[in-house]
Amino acid sequence: MKYSIGVDIGGTTSSMGIVNKLGDILFESEINTREYLTFETFIEACHNILLPEIEGLGQDNFKGIGIGAPNGNYRYGTIEHAPNLAWKGIVPLANAFSEKFKLEALVTNDANAAAIGEMMHGAAKGMKDFIMITLGTGVGSGIVANGGIIYGHNSFAGEIGHTIAVRDGRLCSCGLSGCLETYSSATGIVRTAHEVLADTTRKSLLRDLTTITSEDIYKAALENDEVALEIFAFTGKILGESLATAVAYTEPEAIILFGGLAQAFSFVFSKFIT
Amino acid sequence: MKYSIGVDIGGTTSSMGIVNKLGDILFESEINTREYLTFETFIEACHNILLPEIEGLGQDNFKGIGIGAPNGNYRYGTIEHAPNLAWKGIVPLANAFSEKFKLEALVTNDANAAAIGEMMHGAAKGMKDFIMITLGTGVGSGIVANGGIIYGHNSFAGEIGHTIAVRDGRLCSCGLSGCLETYSSATGIVRTAHEVLADTTRKSLLRDLTTITSEDIYKAALENDEVALEIFAFTGKILGESLATAVAYTEPEAIILFGGLAQAFSFVFSKFIT
Numbered sequence: 265m266k267y268s269i270g271v272d273i274g275g276t277t278s279s280m281g282i283v284n285k286l287g288d289i290l291f292e293s294e295i296n297t298r299e300y301l302t303f304e305t306f307i308e309a310c311h312n313i314l315l316p317e318i319e320g321l322g323q324d325n326f327k328g329i330g331i332g333a334p335n336g337n338y339r340y341g342t343i344e345h346a347p348n349l350a351w352k353g354i355v356p357l358a359n360a361f362s363e364k365f366k367l368e369a370l371v372t373n374d375a376n377a378a379a380i381g382e383m384m385h386g387a388a389k390g391m392k393d394f395i396m397i398t399l400g401t402g403v404g405s406g407i408v409a410n411g412g413i414i415y416g417h418n419s420f421a422g423e424i425g426h427t428i429a430v431r432d433g434r435l436c437s438c439g440l441s442g443c444l445e446t447y448s449s450a451t452g453i454v455r456t457a458h459e460v461l462a463d464t465t466r467k468s469l470l471r472d473l474t475t476i477t478s479e480d481i482y483k484a485a486l487e488n489d490e491v492a493l494e495i496f497a498f499t500g501k502i503l504g505e506s507l508a509t510a511v512a513y514t515e516p517e518a519i520i521l522f523g524g525l526a527q528a529f530s531f532v533f534s535k536f537i538t
Numbered sequence: 539m540k541y542s543i544g545v546d547i548g549g550t551t552s553s554m555g556i557v558n559k560l561g562d563i564l565f566e567s568e569i570n571t572r573e574y575l576t577f578e579t580f581i582e583a584c585h586n587i588l589l590p591e592i593e594g595l596g597q598d599n600f601k602g603i604g605i606g607a608p609n610g611n612y613r614y615g616t617i618e619h620a621p622n623l624a625w626k627g628i629v630p631l632a633n634a635f636s637e638k639f640k641l642e643a644l645v646t647n648d649a650n651a652a653a654i655g656e657m658m659h660g661a662a663k664g665m666k667d668f669i670m671i672t673l674g675t676g677v678g679s680g681i682v683a684n685g686g687i688i689y690g691h692n693s694f695a696g697e698i699g700h701t702i703a704v705r706d707g708r709l710c711s712c713g714l715s716g717c718l719e720t721y722s723s724a725t726g727i728v729r730t731a732h733e734v735l736a737d738t739t740r741k742s743l744l745r746d747l748t749t750i751t752s753e754d755i756y757k758a759a760l761e762n763d764e765v766a767l768e769i770f771a772f773t774g775k776i777l778g779e780s781l782a783t784a785v786a787y788t789e790p791e792a793i794i795l796f797g798g799l800a801q802a803f804s805f806v807f808s809k810f811i812t
Binding site: 392393407409412415418420421423424426427428429430440506508510512 | 666667681683684686688689690691692693694695696697698700701702703704705714779780782783784786787788789790791
């Protein structure tokens with residue numbers, strides 16, 4: 265059992281790879297999640313990409329498939345009501361992957377999977393108390409305390425993205441108001457951009473665009489666009505307050521930030537770093 | 539080793555008792571914490587009350603002393619910078635109790651102690667994921683996940699009272715702003731009373747008082763005083779939002795509320811129960 269397959273399902277992009285026991289990545293690929301309106305066609309696409317590699321290394325040398333997905337339920341191997349995916353309801357993902365690939369498959373929350381990865385091979389090696397936060401299309405989180413992932417009573421713990429950052433704040437796709445995800449994610453920062461552009465008449469590179477993406481805001485910030493810098497500073501303040509609350513909950517040794525917005529770290533936390 | 543001593547240190551009142559292995563309380567007593575300006579005189583007072591009972595049951599039959607205290611640190615046996623106590627700095631409480639009583643002594647956060655108690659003998663018997671919240675002078679909490687207390691990296695986890703309930707909200711004795719404790723505690727509800735009385739001219743039984751206590755607000759609510767009822771409803775909304783965030787963190791099977799404000803539950807959650 266030399267190899268494992270890892271699949272990370274994101275709201276926009278999904279990644280897949282083959283790793284050995286040391287965590288070395290032997291193969292990797294990406295697909296656009298939104299092109300697959302059903303999970304069956306998505307799994308078909310993953311299979312088409314991975315099959316030649318599996319056959320090359322030998323099917324018998326594979327231990328199984330680990331899948332990280334938004335709203336992934338470790339206990340039942342399902343994705344349940346993920347607001348950022350087109351696949352609605354309860355999706356029996358582990359079973360479907362297992363049948364297609366003839367390998368054991370396990371599903372967990374994408375951020376929990378990231379936390380386990382960091383604990384095994386990454387930034388959290390040796391830590392017993394830490395929080396992993398993914399700032400992507402949404403905001404996911406994996407909380408490790410006493411050396412183990414906090415799964416909760418029904419495997420839905422660790423949803424820092426859906427904690428209330430602003431009372432009576434922005435409507436979230438989950439149905440609640442003021443969730444952190446509506447501020448500190450790729451979609452949240454675009455909402456902030458629209459708000460700032462609507463509320464002020466200030467000049468900005470962003471005004472010339474017909475649609476605004478988080479990448480546009482990042483590029484404008486690189487050009488010292490004041491509105492873009494303010495958008496990042498606001499995003500950072502909200503995120504920082506929520507991280508303070510996270511520390512009060514589990515007092516981690518470290519908080520590990522990951523995802524697109526984390527790559528704009530210097531802008532997000534511009535007020536706090538010198 | 540038939541008996542144990544339990545001491546619960548509160549900002550206002552401290553309780554002590556002797557229990558047997560089944561959790562039966564054989565003796566209990568209370569003292570006013572604020573009368574003791576040093577922890578040494580406090581321990582002296584506890585000793586004076588408990589000594590006749592210990593001698594009656596036989597010193598050799600005692601296993602030890604378990605102490606719950608605000609900002610109690612399990613790892614070091616200390617109370618560290620508790621804002622609601624007169625004993626400042628780092629107090630070596632476990633050692634001092636142990637020396638005075640000639641018994642082993644352990645200290646933990648008061649809410650963690652309450653959580654362990656509920657798990658052993660109370661409402662959380664058999665649960666592996668739950669949250670215990672004490673709504674007293676302050677707001678304490680003990681979080682149990684995967685069957686164990688979350689202590690955190692330096693034993694300061696589980697401080698839900700110092701999570702941000704309202705952004706840029708009320709100044710807290712801990713130095714932060716908007717902490718849940720400044721709204722949903724005995725002291726917080728009094729602050730809400732002052733705010734409502736200051737902002738409106740509405741009639742209320744509370745206007746006739748020179749000083750207002752949480753008990754006064756409770757009594758006024760029993761008389762259907764509209765201002766008092768509104769104070770409780772506001773308190774309940776803030777608390778409810780914070781509990782929603784707590785569920786997003788650890789997805790507990792149950793949240794157990796305890797303390798003075800929990801006894802006014804029907805007023806606090808009047809909007810939610812019928």
